[in-house]
Amino acid sequence: MHTTKEKRRNYRPLVSNKALQQTMGSYYALTSWHRYWGKFLRRPLAWVTSGAPVELLRAFNIHCAYPEQYAAIYSARKATVDLCEVAEAAGYSQDLCSYARSNIGGVLRPDLAPLGGMPKPDLLVACNNICGTVLKWYEVLARHFNVPLLVLDTPFLTDQLTPQVKDFVLEQLYAMAADLEEITGRRFNEKKLAEQMNLSRKITSLWIETRQYCQASPSPLNAPDLFINMAPIVVLRGSQKGIDFYRKLKDEVKERVELTQGAIENERIRLVWDNIAIWPQLFSFYKMFSEKGACFVTDTYSGGWAVEQAPGTPMESMATTYTEVFLNRSPKFRANQLINLIKEYRADGFVMHSNRSCKPYSLVQEVIRKEVMRETGVPGLMIEADMADPRAYAEEPVRNRVQAFLETFDDLK
Amino acid sequence: MVETFNPTDSKESLKLLIEEASLKGADRLNRYPKYRFFGYFCSYFPEELIIAAGLHPLRLLPDSENSTPVELPAYCCSLARGTLDMEVREKWRDLVGIGFTHTCDTMQCLSGIWAASGQSKTVDIVPPVMLKAPGASRYYHAELHTLLSKLTDLTKQKIEAEAIRNALILCANTRKLAAELDVLRPNLPSPLIFSLLRAGQLMPRSEYTHALVNSFPALKEMAEEPHNKAKVLVSSAVLENDSLFEMIEELGGRVVADDTCTGFRHFSGVTVSGSEDPLLDIVRRYSEMPPCPCKNRSLNERISYLTTLAKQRHAQGAIIIVRKYCEPHAWDAATLSESLRKNGIRTLTLELEGANAGGQERTRLQAFLESLLGYEL
Ligand code: SF4
Ligand code: SF4
Numbered sequence: 001m002h003t004t005k006e007k008r009r010n011y012r013p014l015v016s017n018k019a020l021q022q023t024m025g026s027y028y029a030l031t032s033w034h035r036y037w038g039k040f041l042r043r044p045l046a047w048v049t050s051g052a053p054v055e056l057l058r059a060f061n062i063h064c065a066y067p068e069q070y071a072a073i074y075s076a077r078k079a080t081v082d083l084c085e086v087a088e089a090a091g092y093s094q095d096l097c098s099y100a101r102s103n104i105g106g107v108l109r110p111d112l113a114p115l116g117g118m119p120k121p122d123l124l125v126a127c128n129n130i131c132g133t134v135l136k137w138y139e140v141l142a143r144h145f146n147v148p149l150l151v152l153d154t155p156f157l158t159d160q161l162t163p164q165v166k167d168f169v170l171e172q173l174y175a176m177a178a179d180l181e182e183i184t185g186r187r188f189n190e191k192k193l194a195e196q197m198n199l200s201r202k203i204t205s206l207w208i209e210t211r212q213y214c215q216a217s218p219s220p221l222n223a224p225d226l227f228i229n230m231a232p233i234v235v236l237r238g239s240q241k242g243i244d245f246y247r248k249l250k251d252e253v254k255e256r257v258e259l260t261q262g263a264i265e266n267e268r269i270r271l272v273w274d275n276i277a278i279w280p281q282l283f284s285f286y287k288m289f290s291e292k293g294a295c296f297v298t299d300t301y302s303g304g305w306a307v308e309q310a311p312g313t314p315m316e317s318m319a320t321t322y323t324e325v326f327l328n329r330s331p332k333f334r335a336n337q338l339i340n341l342i343k344e345y346r347a348d349g350f351v352m353h354s355n356r357s358c359k360p361y362s363l364v365q366e367v368i369r370k371e372v373m374r375e376t377g378v379p380g381l382m383i384e385a386d387m388a389d390p391r392a393y394a395e396e397p398v399r400n401r402v403q404a405f406l407e408t409f410d411d412l413k
Numbered sequence: 414m415v416e417t418f419n420p421t422d423s424k425e426s427l428k429l430l431i432e433e434a435s436l437k438g439a440d441r442l443n444r445y446p447k448y449r450f451f452g453y454f455c456s457y458f459p460e461e462l463i464i465a466a467g468l469h470p471l472r473l474l475p476d477s478e479n480s481t482p483v484e485l486p487a488y489c490c491s492l493a494r495g496t497l498d499m500e501v502r503e504k505w506r507d508l509v510g511i512g513f514t515h516t517c518d519t520m521q522c523l524s525g526i527w528a529a530s531g532q533s534k535t536v537d538i539v540p541p542v543m544l545k546a547p548g549a550s551r552y553y554h555a556e557l558h559t560l561l562s563k564l565t566d567l568t569k570q571k572i573e574a575e576a577i578r579n580a581l582i583l584c585a586n587t588r589k590l591a592a593e594l595d596v597l598r599p600n601l602p603s604p605l606i607f608s609l610l611r612a613g614q615l616m617p618r619s620e621y622t623h624a625l626v627n628s629f630p631a632l633k634e635m636a637e638e639p640h641n642k643a644k645v646l647v648s649s650a651v652l653e654n655d656s657l658f659e660m661i662e663e664l665g666g667r668v669v670a671d672d673t674c675t676g677f678r679h680f681s682g683v684t685v686s687g688s689e690d691p692l693l694d695i696v697r698r699y700s701e702m703p704p705c706p707c708k709n710r711s712l713n714e715r716i717s718y719l720t721t722l723a724k725q726r727h728a729q730g731a732i733i734i735v736r737k738y739c740e741p742h743a744w745d746a747a748t749l750s751e752s753l754r755k756n757g758i759r760t761l762t763l764e765l766e767g768a769n770a771g772g773q774e775r776t777r778l779q780a781f782l783e784s785l786l787g788y789e790l
Binding site (some may be wrong): 009017090091092093095096097128129131132133135136139140142143149151153156162164165167168171172174175220294298332354356359360362363364365366371384 | 424483484485486488515516517518519521522523524525526528529532537539542543546547548549551552554556559620641671684706707713714734737738740741743744745747750751761762764
């Protein structure tokens, strides 16, 4: 039964949310702990990009913290504008990625940042498989903190992964392992890496399985659920705690399907979401849809972590898996990915968030939109906003566009 | 080639180069009816291979900074928007192909968009970003091999090693002449030098070198004695016209060091030759040239290089241009400016929509240059 409040929200909360909060709470506590104790216990703290090969780092007992993830929290807690302004005053253009700007703002003014900002890193690890921004951003951090910066260069795939790309990435991974030996004073242990890869595989399978339940009608999860519940797959890959959490989530989602309980009431329109969440408007934005019976049954963003590991030795598997991430691939690949999601999830349409902050995600969206519409015959809407900076969000025009888009489904069911 | 476009008179040669720079390739079909051009975007696209394939490299520059092709959102740099719009308007229809180098996220996206929605054939090369990463040279070399076969497919002609060697020589010669031009910089108007360098990215290269050699006597004649202008370094991405350099000159400044994509940076650095496999020479050339913000040779190499360059040229100030929505240059602007200031070089960061400097920029530039001149006194 829904409570009145839930009814107003038209939204069914997950029981496993509590477990999520506990899991993430202990992760943040552990991260802060590293600020004080990590050095003594030879457990360095690394700031890493969301596409960094964390299994390798974990094999060296390195704890990883994610500036992108903290930036999403800053945004959900409405701190982004103040933090961005600090970075802008320091010379970083307002047109740069708002995750990067708010992170730099938090570095310069931790007192303005939720959670007291991020604990200082001992090491920085960036992988350019998601964008070129991370390289420039981490260069700034490396100069500021004066700590080592390790970069994994994963060449953009204009088509398929070629042997020359794979060899290059593999060679860098071995070099990274050698650098990490020096930094941590520990020897590289391939068995330990294999264990990490195993744990990673398990957590990924659970995330994949959970998402697949959303092929059911009504869908047991809506986009905000996916966005909120993706946190552990990003930060806790390779950890048992993450696996335990996703077991709980999966069981709950499975049960919802068995009971034909949808994430929203009266699911009428099934949509696919493309691009990062609009964090500052997480509930109000998606409510515009759920009110009209539109549910986002899957998305490309949190789906970025629902990819099985490539075969091969642990190092080979990492080289391929991390190079083949979708943001490192052509619009053609990305269009196909969206087309498949629409088919598999029997979606009636899709919504693309043209995200000013994230050029690699967004600049190609219009050609993808056209291609997907042509191939699937379903309509696609483009909304311009920003994942974290609310200054780029124009409420009225967005509302009008969403309404007009949803009206096109009026004949459905 | 039409004879009138290959003058031997020094002043005429100079005139030709200036004309070509302002035409930006627009009159190529009239001027060079028998030539086949190949468009490219970035200084990291190896011109040597275009030339070796029997084609003429034409740097694609936008004819407007206000174009809004539907395929791209407004928050994208005007270089990408403008050139794509020209594709839509079929301005590049005669090109044998268009070459994209992976540099920034925008270029990466533009290549995919072009392939999906344009008429022209596109060719990509993805050089390493971390130029000194383990395995980077080997990977770069393999990528050049791939590019070579893509160009061969395009022209249906085998590209011989000898042709690559000859292209290396031609490019080395062009770079040597550009360096001579760079030396004359203190004594010649800045927009003129900038124009002459741009022409070298638009004209058939042998015609260019020929005209440039011919124009040196006229240039030397024009050279003035040491000036008392404010000496500045300019750093920027692509600038498709001389507007900014003209304004600097008019307001009492002189560009003593040019770190722009379409200026001297395009030519700077070494050309190596003599390897048994000429592709290895190309790898070295592009791995060792002074890097743009999209590439990394080491954490501070670019910043230190520019700071040293500014000091060597006795620059009093530096003008850092950020093209609106150009992320790599915007990122480096803050660090570069800090490093220069620490070394006693004042800086001015200007954001421009395209290459045109307008009224607002004029006011800021004027104040900046006056402060440099006043500071000197
Ligand atoms: S949001 Fe986009 S630009 Fe920013 S770090 Fe992520 S992938 Fe890069
Ligand atoms: S480097 Fe800057 S100006 Fe050049 S294409 Fe990229 S974003 Fe545009």
